[in-house]
Amino acid sequence: MKYIDEFQDPALARRLLDDIARTVTRPWAMMEVCGGQTHSIIRHGIDQLLPENIELIHGPGCPVCVTPLEVIDKALEIASRPGVVFCSFGDMLRVPGSDRDLFWIKSDGGDVRVVYSPLDALRIAQQTPGRQVVFFGVGFETTAPAIAMAVHQAKRLEVRNFSLLVSHVRVPPAIEAVMRSPDCRVQAFLAAGHVCSVMGTTEYPDLADTYKVPIVVTGFEPLDILEGIRRAARQLERGEHRVENAYPRAVRPQGNPVALSVLREVFTTTDRAWRGIGIIAGSGWRLSDAYRDYDAEHRFDVTCLVTEEPAVCRSGEVLQGLIKPHECAAFGTTCTPRTPLGATMVSSEGTCAAYYLYRRLATPRMEETASVD
């Protein structure tokens, strides 16, 4: 299949693995920032195939995992109101708030709908003028442009029964937060390719310089990830710390000008809380003043809703790469996808869920070892 099969070729993967093995002479720890990359690494067993002295640390880039409890509770509050159609991407429906999730609201009579695009939610608003349609705007720089476009269109078309519950987060401040942690072990980053396809790479050279850390923009297929690791390892071995683009088929240095233009018109940066981590300054987006009328928090008066997260799991440490999921005592016992204690176990891109789904059988005894040649 074009653009997928080419990047899963076992023979090419073997060559990259051999090259990585030849390159590394001592242990290195690198972080893949994005949950999609984590999922792909675990799903394809890439971590099992790497030389032992490459450690992959899983980063905070799962938008479902990092959406704060407070925002989930606001979503639940709004979605349970009569006359509201609450639209969301699919994987947010199972994320627990303080005592419920959106599936619960739906089964309790709330009109909660899964949409594949925020523009679908806008269409629902146009088709149901008597009801308030709210879209749950979560995600990194990847989802933000389409969501910005939906609000932009709503304003242009004067669709007044449409609003956004916004909890967008930005990657560069998260990378900085990881690097500034006193316990940080990360020596290189695999930056999220789809984020850079929107934002470009101009935000990264400063970070690479300041923290003396290689940053390699990396895609999501197995060969993309192996190439990212190979380049990061090469820089580490040479003592370099540059930004490299290993995903040129999708990423231009200047990003996507159209997407950036609508982002800058609709959103403005703000401090944002990350679930399990805390507030990271400048790490989020909120609707700009010109679009304040479309802010669901104000329209439904849930701005003051505050919740407190009880200390029962180590999801925050997992999100920052400080521990691996199985190092948490609850992992796989009291905390499973069926009964998640933390958001990293809920989302399919969450590190704990990926480990649970694909790795809880520590060393599966296989009948034979597959050849990759």
Place this chain on the structure above:
Amino acid sequence: MTDITADTEGWSCPTPPRDHPVVVMGHGGGGALSAELTRHLFLPAYGSEALRGLTDSAAVTLGGARLAFSTDSYVVRPLFFPGGNIGDLAVNGTVNDLAMSGAVPAYLSCAFILEEGTKLSTVGRIAQALGAAARAADVTVVTGDTKVVDAGHGDGVYVNTAGIGLIPEGVDIRPQRARPGDVVIVSGPIGQHGIAILSVREGLTFGTEVVSDTAPLAGLVQAMLAVTPEIHVLRDPTRGGLATALNEIATASDTGVILDEGAVPVPEAVATACALLGLDPVYMANEGRLVAFVPRKHADAVLDAMRAHPLGRETAVIGTCVAEHPGMVVARTGLGGTRIVDLPLGEQLPRIC
């Protein structure tokens, strides 16, 4: 550079709801929630030994005859989709459940639950399709029922079918009979039905139209049994897909399954759609495919018979039954790594990005 205020004292997560006291969509998804509902609510309530096997159809004896007996309800939306409609699905689904016991399906019942306001022409088209599918599957509809519910209390048409068929002498096909060494076979490409439904329900296109694989499999099963009655397990991987079927077999037989991921036939359009939406083809629904666990000594002959049948041309060997990791399905990835292929919780959810 920005100022960082990370609240290290408060790095924690809340305790989410552990159990839903009401029905949620996941209870009908064919995954872990469905299994829990059956195991913890229905089975204790019914107290029937015959149900314990949790097979697609029950094998019962009546008047000396071994019968397979099965029922299924169809709540598909939309009613008409590429490659089929709720009418032929209601026949093929029940016929296939009977066939998975090795039975020759014979008779069907058919109950319609109609929503007030549904066009009679729609009901007529579905009935016509149902009749045609029954004739194609060589079964006879012998009894039925019609109920109407208020407008707004249904999706136009729901259909329930039940069926009975005769299990031939010497045939004993059940998930419990999987044995280490069995060859795991799938009768064709997976995921087409799930993606066909998704594409029309959500208005998504993936370059090529994906057509449902809905088809009656009794003929294919008979062709397989003509080679040997010693087939251990047959399962049609409907809701929950291939992964769920394999997990159920592994659990029922207390064996492990090694799935050779690269050997699983996935049509390009299905793979593309799944990649775009963050779904896994092994969990997508099928309505015209079967999974077989066949003793190794018969595997080649069974494969030949399947590939000679019109519904089995793209049959593939996808794995092996093993004694290791009982109750678990472990995939060997294309790159040579391994991963667990788990039972899904409920329905698959398209991811954010």
